Amino acid sequence: MNPFLHRIGIDLPIVQAPMAGVSTPEMAAAVSNAGGLGSIGVGPIDAEPARQMIAAVRAKTDRPFNVNVFCSRPAVANAPREAAWLARLAPEFARYGATPPPHLTEIYQSFLTDDAKLAVLVAERPAVVSFHFGLPARERIAALRAAGIVLFATATNLDEGKAVAAAGVDAVVAQGYEAGGHRGVFDPDAPDDRLGTMALTRLLVKSLDVPVIAAGGIMDGAGIAAVLALGASAAQLGTAFVACPESAAEASHRAALLGPPTAHTVITHAISGRPARCLANRFTTLSASVEHGAIPDYPIAYDAAKALHAAAKAAGEFGYGAQWAGQGAPLARSLPAAELIARLRDEMRQAAAGLPG
Numbered sequence: 001m002n003p004f005l006h007r008i009g010i011d012l013p014i015v016q017a018p019m020a021g022v023s024t025p026e027m028a029a030a031v032s033n034a035g036g037l038g039s040i041g042v043g044p045i046d047a048e049p050a051r052q053m054i055a056a057v058r059a060k061t062d063r064p065f066n067v068n069v070f071c072s073r074p075a076v077a078n079a080p081r082e083a084a085w086l087a088r089l090a091p092e093f094a095r096y097g098a099t100p101p102p103h104l105t106e107i108y109q110s111f112l113t114d115d116a117k118l119a120v121l122v123a124e125r126p127a128v129v130s131f132h133f134g135l136p137a138r139e140r141i142a143a144l145r146a147a148g149i150v151l152f153a154t155a156t157n158l159d160e161g162k163a164v165a166a167a168g169v170d171a172v173v174a175q176g177y178e179a180g181g182h183r184g185v186f187d188p189d190a191p192d193d194r195l196g197t198m199a200l201t202r203l204l205v206k207s208l209d210v211p212v213i214a215a216g217g218i219m220d221g222a223g224i225a226a227v228l229a230l231g232a233s234a235a236q237l238g239t240a241f242v243a244c245p246e247s248a249a250e251a252s253h254r255a256a257l258l259g260p261p262t263a264h265t266v267i268t269h270a271i272s273g274r275p276a277r278c279l280a281n282r283f284t285t286l287s288a289s290v291e292h293g294a295i296p297d298y299p300i301a302y303d304a305a306k307a308l309h310a311a312a313k314a315a316g317e318f319g320y321g322a323q324w325a326g327q328g329a330p331l332a333r334s335l336p337a338a339e340l341i342a343r344l345r346d347e348m349r350q351a352a353a354g355l356p357g
């Protein structure tokens with residue numbers, strides 16, 4: 001058996017990606033009960049709701065699951081830049097009879113400084129905790145490990161992968177440029193080689209001693225079999241689960257994912273202040289020409305995007321949402337999570353046997 005699966009206590013090399021605001025306890029439990037690793041994302045919520053979400057997963061499964069936190073550097077406020085950004089968005093608000101908020105705030109706290117969330121994780125001891133956007137301080141990693149928690153962290157290049165392995169994290173999530181949602185880049189201002197899943201997975205498998213979980217553009221069993229053939233220990237799929245009935249994605253997000261616009265996804269900084277892959281929509285179009293330096297820091301920019309989305313939605317326009325999706329979006333299926341896992345398993349076996357998918 002794949003030693004990584006044995007270590008975590010799962011049957012299938014399939015990780016349902018943590019998707020803050022989209023993955024739910026129902027989804028995570030269904031995936032874990034079906035033999036994969038279900039995940040919830042508690043990056044943008046406080047410690048107590050995170051505790052409740054963990055309890056909600058536990059109410060539905062006694063199998064291992066993953067809890068994901070954001071290790072982004074704390075936001076740097078810049079009042080003139082934020083005011084200029086709001087002024088730039090004002091005509092969009094006006095289009096829907098609304099005005100921008102008077103100012104923007106850092107709408108959630110990074111795990112780097114969130115002692116209460118660390119205490120919840122150490123007390124609750126989920127089987128796996130995963131880090132996105134960087135790594136927490138050594139003492140935080142030590143506290144989670146001492147609680148018997150297996151740790152994962154996202155890397156988008158070799159340097160990040162080396163940092164993950166050196167920090168004593170148990171597995172690295174190799175997130176290719178194809179991936180939906182936020183890129184896990186440690187420093188959003190650093191040059192980005194935009195490595196694809198195939199090259200990145202192979203690079204990390206060859207260079208690191210820790211298991212690699214490939215992520216980005218994997219939508220079916222053939223994709224999972226492909227990354228396993230590259231030496232990955234498992235595949236992490238996000239977009240493939242967005243349209244599941246257990247998903248908390250807005251109806252407009254599901255409709256856009258399953259509809260014709262899915263041919264186009266784009267990376268934008270403008271929604272949250274960090275690069276993320278989204279279905280092309282009104283927000284990505286309006287911000288396509290905005291220079292990077294004009295956008296407030298993460299997650300301050302997200303405050304503006306959420307306000308604009310709410311204003312437009314109230315007027316019946318859904319094209320300003322954070323409709324995160326990867327390049328594999330046109331391959332998305334709307335199936336219950338357990339059924340999707342069963343299909344992925346069958347397709348993976350078929351592909352591994354060399355049968356056409």
Ligand SMILES: Cc1cc2nc3c(=O)[nH]c(=O)nc-3n(C[C@H](O)[C@H](O)[C@H](O)COP(=O)(O)O)c2cc1C
Binds near residue numbers: 239328
């Ligand atoms: C809707 C959505 C939300 C996401 N939210 C998170 C998150 O909260 N934490 C995280 O580590 N990754 C998040 N991701 C990224 C996934 O972990 C993963 O890297 C990505 O989904 C893989 O690419 P794919 O979407 O093409 O499968 C999100 C992805 C999507 C599509």
